[in-house]
Amino acid sequence: MTLLEIPIGGKARLIKTSEGLRSKLRQYGLHIGDCIQVLRAAPLGGPLLVEVNGREVALGREVAAKMLVELECASR
Amino acid sequence: MRIALIGQPNCGKSTLFNQVAGYKAETGNFSGTTVAFTESRVRVSGQVLDLTDLPGAYTLELGSPAEMEAAKYLDSRNVDVIVNVADATHLAASLDLTFELLALKKPLVLALNMMDEVSRLGLRIDGEGLSRELGVPVLPLVASKGRGVRGIFLKALEVGTKKTFPPTSEPLSASVRHARSAETAQKYVTQGERRMTLRDRLDDVLLHPLWGYAILMLVLYLFFQTVYGIGKWTEPPLLKLFDFLIQWALTPFVAESLLSGLVLGVMQGISAGVAIVLPYLLPFLLGLGLLEDIGYLPRVAFLMDALMHRIGLHGKAIVPFILGYGCNVPAVMSTRTLEEPRDRYLAAALATLVPCAARLAVVFGLVAFYMGPAAAMGMFLFNIFVIALVGRILSNLMPEDTPGLILEMPPYRVPTVKNVFSKAWFRVREFVVEAWPVLIAGSAVLALLNYFDVAVYINLLVRPLTWSLGLPSEVGVPLIFGILRKELSLIMLGQALGSSDFDNVLSNVQMVTYAAFVMFYLPCLATLSVLRRELGTRPMLHISALTVAVAMLSGLLVRGLFFLFGAG
Numbered sequence: 118m119t120l121l122e123i124p125i126g127g128k129a130r131l132i133k134t135s136e137g138l139r140s141k142l143r144q145y146g147l148h149i150g151d152c153i154q155v156l157r158a159a160p161l162g163g164p165l166l167v168e169v170n171g172r173e174v175a176l177g178r179e180v181a182a183k184m185l186v187e188l189e190c191a192s193r
Numbered sequence: 194m195r196i197a198l199i200g201q202p203n204c205g206k207s208t209l210f211n212q213v214a215g216y217k218a219e220t221g222n223f224s225g226t227t228v229a230f231t232e233s234r235v236r237v238s239g240q241v242l243d244l245t246d247l248p249g250a251y252t253l254e255l256g257s258p259a260e261m262e263a264a265k266y267l268d269s270r271n272v273d274v275i276v277n278v279a280d281a282t283h284l285a286a287s288l289d290l291t292f293e294l295l296a297l298k299k300p301l302v303l304a305l306n307m308m309d310e311v312s313r314l315g316l317r318i319d320g321e322g323l324s325r326e327l328g329v330p331v332l333p334l335v336a337s338k339g340r341g342v343r344g345i346f347l348k349a350l351e352v353g354t355k356k357t358f359p360p361t362s363e364p365l366s367a368s369v370r371h372a373r374s375a376e377t378a379q380k381y382v383t384q385g386e387r388r389m390t391l392r393d394r395l396d397d398v399l400l401h402p403l404w405g406y407a408i409l410m411l412v413l414y415l416f417f418q419t420v421y422g423i424g425k426w427t428e429p430p431l432l433k434l435f436d437f438l439i440q441w442a443l444t445p446f447v448a449e450s451l452l453s454g455l456v457l458g459v460m461q462g463i464s465a466g467v468a469i470v471l472p473y474l475l476p477f478l479l480g481l482g483l484l485e486d487i488g489y490l491p492r493v494a495f496l497m498d499a500l501m502h503r504i505g506l507h508g509k510a511i512v513p514f515i516l517g518y519g520c521n522v523p524a525v526m527s528t529r530t531l532e533e534p535r536d537r538y539l540a541a542a543l544a545t546l547v548p549c550a551a552r553l554a555v556v557f558g559l560v561a562f563y564m565g566p567a568a569a570m571g572m573f574l575f576n577i578f579v580i581a582l583v584g585r586i587l588s589n590l591m592p593e594d595t596p597g598l599i600l601e602m603p604p605y606r607v608p609t610v611k612n613v614f615s616k617a618w619f620r621v622r623e624f625v626v627e628a629w630p631v632l633i634a635g636s637a638v639l640a641l642l643n644y645f646d647v648a649v650y651i652n653l654l655v656r657p658l659t660w661s662l663g664l665p666s667e668v669g670v671p672l673i674f675g676i677l678r679k680e681l682s683l684i685m686l687g688q689a690l691g692s693s694d695f696d697n698v699l700s701n702v703q704m705v706t707y708a709a710f711v712m713f714y715l716p717c718l719a720t721l722s723v724l725r726r727e728l729g730t731r732p733m734l735h736i737s738a739l740t741v742a743v744a745m746l747s748g749l750l751v752r753g754l755f756f757l758f759g760a761g
Contacts, residue, residue, distance in 0.1 A: 136560070152337065158403070159400070159495055161499040162499045163496070163499035164498045164600075168749075173601070175498070175508070176598065176599055177598030177599070178597075
C-alpha cells in the first residue's frame with residue numbers, strides 16, 4: 118500500500134520508493150524503514166502533513182503515492 | 194549473564210529488545226502489548242547475553258497479571274542486571290518504577306528513551322544529575338532509531354560484571370515514592386519552550402481546511418494593505434524630494450540641451466530605483482521576512498499546493514506569486530527557493546504576469562476610476578484566469594519530472610528583528626546591485642531618445658501593435674517608456690494624449706484594452722535584469738516574448754469581447 122492510503126493519525130513504515138525520490142526524501146531526514154505518522158491532509162487533493170523522526174514534513178499527494186509503506190510500525 | 198528489560202507500558206522496551214534481538218517482540222504504540230515475557234540470546238561485544246523483555250509494568254506492587262509476572266521474574270535470582278527503560282517525556286511517572294527497582298538491590302541501568310521526542314517537546318533532562326542522585330548509570334536512548342542501544346548494553350555488561358549495586362535504599366511506601374519521583378523529575382527536567390502543543394494548536398487553525406484559507410486571505414490582505422499603506426505614505430515625499438533634486442541638478446545646464454537631458458535621465462533612473470525600493474520593496478521584503486521567520490510561508494505552501502498543481506507547479510511556488518503583486522523583482526528572486534530549473538522557469542514566467550503595484554495603478558487609474566470597481570475586479574479575475582491558462586499551457590509544454598512537494602514544516606518561531614532586517618537588507622542589496630544600474634542606464638537612453646524627439650518614430654514603430662489593439666498611435670510612447678517605469682505609465686499616457694482626463698480621449702474599450710495590455714506586457718527593466726541573472730539571457734528573452742504575446746492576445750480578446758457584446 119502507499120502512504121496515501123494511510124488515514125489521518127495512522128502510522129506506517131516506509132518500505133520502498135523510487136530511486137530518485139529516495140535520495141530526495143533523505144534530504145528531509147526521511148529514510149527507508151522510518152515510521153511515518155500522517156497528521157493532516159490539505160483539502161482538494163492537497164498535500165499530506167506527516168511526522169517522521171520528530172519532524173513534520175509536507176508531502177504532495179503525488180509524492181505520497183510513490184511511497185510504499187507497511188502498517189507494522191513499531192512503538193517508540 | 195541475564196539482563197532484564199523492564200519499563201512502564203509503552204515506554205519502548207520492546208522496541209529496544211527488537212533492536213538487539215531482531216523482530217521478536219510484538220510492539221505497538223499502546224499500553225500492554227507485551228503480556229508475557231520474551232527471551233532471546235544476543236551477543237554484545239563478544240559476550241553472550243540472555244535478554245528478557247518483561248511485560249510493561251507501572252509498578253511492581255499489586256496490579257495486573259502482567260505486572261505480577263514482571264515482579265516475579267525480577268525477584269528470581271538469575272537476573273544479573275536490570276535495564277529500566279523509561280519514557281523520558283514522562284519522567285515523573287517513569288521514576289516511580291525506577292525507585293521500586295532501586296530497592297531490589299540489583300545492578301541497574303536507567304535508559305531514558307524517546308530522547309528525540311524530549312527535545313521536540315522542548316524539554317531538557319540533566320542525565321548526569323539524575324545519575325548522581327539515583328546512584329545508577331543513566332543513558333539516553335532513541336530505541337526507535339537504534340540510537341544509544343549499544344551504549345546501554347555495554348553499560349549493562351559493565352555493571353553486571355563489576356556487580357555495581359545501587360546505593361542501599363529503604364523500600365518506600367507508594368505515596369512517598371510517588372512524591373519522590375515527582376520531586377526528582379522536577380529537579381532534573383527543565384521545561385523549555387513547549388513547541389509541540391502550541392504548534393499543534395496553531396496548526397489546527399492555520400492548516401484547517403476552512404479556517405486555514407480564511408486566515409490566509411486575511412493575512413495576505415493585511416500584508417498588502419500594510420505594504421501599500423507604507424508605499425502611499427512614503428512615495429509622495431520621496432518623489433517631491435527627487436523633483437527638487439532634479440531641478441537642482443539641472444540648474445548648471447542649458448535647458449533642453451543634450452547634457453541636461455542626460456542628467457535628467459540619470460536622475461530619473463536614480464529616482465525610479467529609490468521610488469521602487471524604499472516605499473514598496475523594502476516593506477514587502479520586511480513583511481515577507483517576517484512571515485518567513487514566523488514559519489507561516491511553509492503553511493501557505495501547504496494550503497496552496499492543490500491549487501498550484503492546476504498550473505503545473507507545487508505549493509512552494511506560491512511565494513513568487515504573492516510577491517509579484519508588490520514588485521516582480523523580489524518575485525523573480527524568490528523562485529530561487531524552488532529546486533527544479535523547470536519549476537523556477539515556470540514560476541518566474543508566471544510571476545512576471547502578475548500585475549505589480551505599478552501596473553495595478555494603471556488598472557485602478559483607468560478602469561476602476563472611469564468604469565467602476567466592478568470592472569477593475571473583472572480585470573483582476575481576468576489576470577488570474579490568464580495566468581492559470583498560461584500556466585497550464587506552459588506546464589504541458591514542459592512535462593513535470595519533479596517528485597512534487599516535499600517541504601519541512603518548521604516549528605513556529607518568534608522572529609528576531611535582526612534576522613528579518615538583515616534578510617530584507619540582503620535582498621534589497623541584490624536589487625540595488627543588479628537592477629538599479631539597469632534602471633539608470635535605461636533611463637539615460639530614454640532621455641537621449643527623448644532629446645532627439647523620436648516619439649514620432651516610436652509611435653510609428655509600434656503602430657502595428659497599437660492599431661491592431663484599436664488604440665491611438667500616441668500610446669506607443671507610454672508603452673515603450675513604461676518598460677522603464679511602470680508606475681509612470683499613467684502619467685506618460687496623459688502626457689502623450691495631451692489630457693489626463695482619459696474619459697475624453699479614450700473610449701471605454703480603449704481604456705480596458707490598454708489596461709489589459711499593460712497588465713501583461715514586458716516586465717520593467719529591473720525585472721528583466723533580474724530574470725536574466727536568475728535564469729539566463731535566453732529564458733529572459735523567452736519570457737519577454739511570452740509576455741508580449743500574452744498581452745497582445747489579452748488585448749485582442751478584450752477588444753473582441755467588447756465588439757461582440759457591443760459595450761464599446
